[in-house]
Amino acid sequence: MMSDNERPSIRKMIEDKASQKGATNAAEKTMPKLFLICAIISILTTFGIVLTLLFETITFFSEVSIVEFLTSSQWYPMFSDPDYGIRPLLLGTFTIAAIAMVVAIPVGLAVAIYLSEYASDKIRRTIKPILEVLAGIPTIVYGFFALTFVTPVLQAVIPGLAIYNALSPGLVMGIMIIPMVASLSEDAMSAVPQSMREGAFALGATRLEVSLRVVFPAALSGIIASFVLSISRAIGETMIVTVAGGGSPAQGLDITSSMQTMTAYIVQMSLGDAGFGTTVYYSIYAVGMTLFIFTLAMNLLAQFISKRFREEY
Amino acid sequence: MLASQDKNTEYEENTTTETKKTGDSVYKVDQLNLWYGEDQALKNIELDIPEREVTAIIGPSGCGKSTFIKTLNRLTEMIPSVKTSGGIYYRSQDIFDKKYKVEQLRTKVGMVFQNPNPFPKSIYENIVYGPKIHGIKDKKVLDEIVESSLKGAALWEEVKDDLKRNAFGLSGGQQQRLCIARCLAIEPDVLLMDEPTSALDPISTLKIEELVQELKKNYSIIIVTHNMQQAGRISDNTAFFLNGEVVEYDRTDKIFSSPDDKRTEDYISGRFG
Amino acid sequence: MKEVSQETTPGAQTQHLSAPSNLPKREWKNRVFKTIFATAVGFSLLMLLILIIRIITQGIGSLDWQLFTNFASRHPEQAGLKAPLIGTIWMMALTAPISFVLGVGTAIYLEEYAKPNRFTALIQTNISNLAGVPSVVFGLLGLTLFVRELALGRSLIAGALTMSLLILPIIVVSTQEALRAVPSELKQASYAMGATTWQTIFKVVLPASVPGILTGTILALSRAIGETAPLIMIGALTYIAFLPESIMSQFTVMPIQIFNWTNRPQEEFHMVAAAGIIILLVMLLLMNSIAVWIRNKFQRRF
Structure with a gap:
């Protein structure tokens, strides 16, 4: 069948080539090592973050007592007699995160139930990408929107609302986080097997009863994990609070006035106020360390919840 | 294929382990055991598989026949929990020998899978995949390989005008013949077929069966099948597997007419499985 | 699940063709909540719309x-x-x-x-x-x-x-x-x-x-x-x-x-x-x- 009789058989040719497969063997040996190096870089990144924060924080605590950091209720690093009490920053961070959650959790969950249980396939496929757009808008844009639109609107309703306040960035952050709550909760609800729904429908349950009494409890761990992740996201969010939240540490729980968050403090100080090597410079790492510990704890908690309470369908 | 077969003689003269005399065995399986984690899937398998014949492996689902055939080219190693003991000798080469490269074995032993699995490339690229990875780059040679392999798999007439077409555009039966052609492209010694027709319609199945009859002139074929009639139609030898053991292994006509073991008879007559 | 199943009590053969008496109320509740859920979706989309319109009206004049x-x-x-x-x-x-x-x-x-x-x-x-x-x-x-x-x-x-x-x-x-x-x-x-x-x-x-x-x-x-x-x-x-x-x-x-x-x-x-x-x-x-x-x-x- 083969026209060229001069040519040796393919089997013979392959046999011959096999003896001179240097390049292939070299690639076979080196490639996995290169990929392993890439994978190790991701571990080194974590080490880098932890070590960076740790060393600079230790330097900070050699100048400022850790007791003051944890217990003082004042945060005035730029005073001639500075105070370094983290509490006002924590208060600001958690207050704004709480405002965001008041918006994001109910709305996000309602969106998730609608998309997972009520919406037709077509509506779901239209709305989900639009929500992704909402999630994909850079946070600086949300910050701009909070400062130049939401704050003036709120000022018209709430007299005495300061230009920099906790309410406006909190609300806008909530809007930004809606898609995250919605998408993660919807994933959890979609994972509930159809047979469980059908069982309830067959007993004459309405769609609402199926959603709230069958699907919601079955997906609860995933839904709670989505809340925890969203809180972590809100704590770590930076630009909205930097732009619209202002630079004064919280004085009590007044959400109509400026409340600085941990992230906003870090950015404000790095904008030029803190010279390298000063106590203030090291303070941003101590605050960064606090921020890192809180977000890491939340993320681990979310992983724990979704693993520990994973439903076996 | 004929021309290339003549050339094979020359090649085989150079190697001491291979002889062309029929009646020799391509595989000797010696006391083979295999575990998936804690579960033993193959127990004490002992088989001699003759060359240039069709050997069918039959048995009910879960009897280990698929595992067995994938052990013959060490594809079971892709599952991390697999452990084996005992030996498999391919033309008296211990295939579990640490110094023996598994790629070398798989170059000689082609495999056709249960579901047609062409690469998401053109027909042409599917065929030349094997030759290319083994270092054959000459365009003229590759063109010849494509033609002879497709002819060998009885697919040439159907696709010769459109070799650049994506393989996914072919029918299931054509895809399976393409997968056979893809194996033939590197001129293997043995063809392993793991239920090659289970996903196909009766007409495509018939074509593959005819093809197997044709291919056994040049290749040693081991075929796993769920379909006893198929084993009866196309094989020379049949091994009946049950619960990971070989219950009976003999000439096919013997197995189907007067099996020694009661269980074989029960299975053949459709009493279980 | 339990609450749902109580609607089909055994021995109710005489009224098996008529709907449970509380069904209209339950269906009404279902509709109300569906509206609430849909409103949440509408709210999110509206926010996106406001954000985009606001940015465009603010910025279009300077876009040259x-x-x-x-x-x-x-x-x-x-x-x-x-x-x-x-x-x-x-x-x-x-x-x-x-x-x-x-x-x-x-x-x-x-x-x-x-x-x-x-x-x-x-x-x-x-x-x-x-x-x-x-x-x-x-x-x-x-x-x-x-x-x-x-x-x-x-x-x-x-x-x-x-x-x-x-x-x-x-x-x-x-x-x-x-x-x-x-x-x-x-x-x-x-x-x-x-x-x-x-x-x-x-x-x-x-x-x-x-x-x-x-x-x-x-x-x-x-x-x-x-x-x-x-x-x-x-x-x-x-x-x-x-x-x-x-x-x-x-x-x-x-x-x-x-x-x-x-x-x-x-x-x-x-x-x-x-x-x-x-x-x-x-x-x-x-x-x-x-x-x-x-x-x-x-x-x-x-």
Whole structure:
């Protein structure tokens, strides 16, 4: 069948080539090592973050007592007699995160139930990408929107609302986080097997009863994990609070006035106020360390919840 | 294929382990055991598989026949929990020998899978995949390989005008013949077929069966099948597997007419499985 | 479930054709809640709409050619985006290859080479935790490691390295998904022909997963293009009236310039900022469209 009789058989040719497969063997040996190096870089990144924060924080605590950091209720690093009490920053961070959650959790969950249980396939496929757009808008844009639109609107309703306040960035952050709550909760609800729904429908349950009494409890761990992740996201969010939240540490729980968050403090100080090597410079790492510990704890908690309470369908 | 077969003689003269005399065995399986984690899937398998014949492996689902055939080219190693003991000798080469490269074995032993699995490339690229990875780059040679392999798999007439077409555009039966052609492209010694027709319609199945009859002139074929009639139609030898053991292994006509073991008879007559 | 089942009490044969008496109320409740849920969706979409309309009306007046050709300025009417536009393009051009190589390499290691052991589990957990680290913390890492320890200064490359580490987890996870989507039958077919692991990855797995990998990478880059905080941390917020010449040049990027203008008290600067946001959003829209286009065009039928 083969026209060229001069040519040796393919089997013979392959046999011959096999003896001179240097390049292939070299690639076979080196490639996995290169990929392993890439994978190790991701571990080194974590080490880098932890070590960076740790060393600079230790330097900070050699100048400022850790007791003051944890217990003082004042945060005035730029005073001639500075105070370094983290509490006002924590208060600001958690207050704004709480405002965001008041918006994001109910709305996000309602969106998730609608998309997972009520919406037709077509509506779901239209709305989900639009929500992704909402999630994909850079946070600086949300910050701009909070400062130049939401704050003036709120000022018209709430007299005495300061230009920099906790309410406006909190609300806008909530809007930004809606898609995250919605998408993660919807994933959890979609994972509930159809047979469980059908069982309830067959007993004459309405769609609402199926959603709230069958699907919601079955997906609860995933839904709670989505809340925890969203809180972590809100704590770590930076630009909205930097732009619209202002630079004064919280004085009590007044959400109509400026409340600085941990992230906003870090950015404000790095904008030029803190010279390298000063106590203030090291303070941003101590605050960064606090921020890192809180977000890491939340993320681990979310992983724990979704693993520990994973439903076996 | 004929021309290339003549050339094979020359090649085989150079190697001491291979002889062309029929009646020799391509595989000797010696006391083979295999575990998936804690579960033993193959127990004490002992088989001699003759060359240039069709050997069918039959048995009910879960009897280990698929595992067995994938052990013959060490594809079971892709599952991390697999452990084996005992030996498999391919033309008296211990295939579990640490110094023996598994790629070398798989170059000689082609495999056709249960579901047609062409690469998401053109027909042409599917065929030349094997030759290319083994270092054959000459365009003229590759063109010849494509033609002879497709002819060998009885697919040439159907696709010769459109070799650049994506393989996914072919029918299931054509895809399976393409997968056979893809194996033939590197001129293997043995063809392993793991239920090659289970996903196909009766007409495509018939074509593959005819093809197997044709291919056994040049290749040693081991075929796993769920379909006893198929084993009866196309094989020379049949091994009946049950619960990971070989219950009976003999000439096919013997197995189907007067099996020694009661269980074989029960299975053949459709009493279980 | 229990509450639901009580509606069908045994012995109710006489009324088996009529609906349970409380059904109208339950159906009414269902409709009310459906409306509430749909309203939540409407609320989210409305917010997006308001945001976009507001930005456009604010910024459209300042959107002219001058915006692209001028450097930043003290006078809002002369202020332009030349330096940040070019800076953003540089930043993306550097971040894309670094993060792509690291991210895809890590994913290939995890999916194709790694054995299921503790070390692999450690890398996997580490990546999901890295994804949750706030971007400003990556900025602190960049400031210490790249700007100071490696003495790269406040340069493009310091920024690009920081950004690459920031989006690394996103690329790793999306690449892993793309690699996992390649059917194992294709890999088996390749191995069964005597191909080595690397040949199988390079010739079968990667070609089949490249659309998914590219889509994930572009989406990760569109996250990077809008990131502000980490670059502020490494000190990219300075007055820049020149274009970068090398990877060691100082730079500014779009979101930083927008932040700068937002921070000014003058209303006019806010309008220029809005115009900058429009341009940034258009860039994002383009990147996302390309990603969606790749996904749809090359979607494989396995």
